[in-house]
Amino acid sequence: MNLMEFIDMGGYGAYVWSSVGLALTVLILNVVTARRAVKVELERLKRRYGNEPTQGAS
Numbered sequence: 001m002n003l004m005e006f007i008d009m010g011g012y013g014a015y016v017w018s019s020v021g022l023a024l025t026v027l028i029l030n031v032v033t034a035r036r037a038v039k040v041e042l043e044r045l046k047r048r049y050g051n052e053p054t055q056g057a058s
Helices: 003-011 013-049
Strands: none
Touching: 003 013
């Protein structure tokens, strides 16, 4: 089996590789949006609680 046969997947390569590409795109977007949401929430919490003294501080 050579590389072209592997990529062709017996004639189904277009379906297989487009499905792989779509799945990878969705997974990458999921990670990116989750990280962005965490960053936004941390910034919001810093603005909300950033000026208050920590508990136990004198």
